Amino acid sequence: MNTPNFRDVEQLSALLDGKLSPAEAAKLESRLRSDRTLQAILDDLTQTRSLLRRLPRRKAPRNFTLTRQMAGVKPPTPRAVPTLRFATLLATFLLVFSLATNTLTTAMRQAAQAPVYGMGGGGGGAEDSGPAIMSEAATEPPAATLLPPEAASEPMTTLVPTLLAEEQPLDLQPTPDPSLKTGLAPDSEPAPAPAPASAPIPPAWLIGLLIIALICGVAAWLISRASERSWRAKTK
């Protein structure tokens, strides 16, 4: 009779659960017949397992059913809501884009109309016509590209009077200016106010976009809320 080791206990435990192969089970059962210690261990294991199996079943102290909140279930979204949300998003994007376009265009126009100092000379008598000439020059391609080849080769001293002479009709007569009465020098005159630049995107379009964004956003919110309320009432 050998002293049982843990391997034997493991085998006995598996025999108890019917988890040994037929050959292993037969071999162990023949040992059990001759080894009383092994048999006693098997009895102990059997009784222990029996005790565990007869352990009283404890009932759940409460129900563990899930609420929709616990399960993270959200109310179904009405079909119109995604469309309305998309419309809101699109209208908002277009509105922002339009506003940005208008602002940038206005800023660029103002920059183009601003007087450029240090060009066109400061000679007396030509001050009044300076801004008009510069304004024209700013919007026209370079003079050299417009002139015939023979003119392009002429020196600038001869070209400038020619260009000035071609600016017809150009009113070179000084207009009565109230600043003259106050004795101010012509250089300190305020620049003539530029004509109000018309925005490339009309305000009506902007207002329309704003109204669409607001209506769609509010409608999506109201529909979602009404749908959630009815869903909650149904699932109570």
Added chain:
Amino acid sequence: MDESALIRDAQAGSLDAFNSLVLAHQDIVFHTALRILGDEDQAADAAQDTFISAFKNITSFRGGSFKAWLLRTVTNACYDELRRHKRRPTVPLEPETSDGEDMDTPRWLADPGLSPEQLTEADEVEHAIQHCLDHLPVEFRTVVVLADIQGLDYIEVAASVKAPVGTIKSRLARARLRLRECLQGFQELLPPSFRLEGERI
């Protein structure tokens, strides 16, 4: 409605179908958690977490035993609960010695409000076994709860605790041996038919 139909509906998102499954299995889940954790409140928390996790992952259930699948989920929930409990330890209910060690005597023996007669009546088998289960290492405890208390097959236990079948076999044998040794200290509390004979190994 049969279980497989309820599972199909739950997989399609029906919470009502899932709650029917909860009602059918909540006792098994709670009992398993209670035997692994040894505390009713923790077991209730673990059971609730089990069902929440089960609902969220029910689409991963690919057939087979739904009970075994739930027991695998509750095992994980119990491990999480034990880890949480380890991070935030509470005052132990077991009496302690002056050195801070748990006393071997179970708490119900130290309760001055209970007479020996009441002790005998107060399902002593359950208390003795739970005490011995509580003193097993958690990996042995889980295996013995799943195999011997819930009656799962070795393969199902192996899947639940993510360990090879050979390891389950070994852990189960060790757990049974340790329980046997522990229960011998409670011979007088056990009904005569359950009394174990003297130590033989």
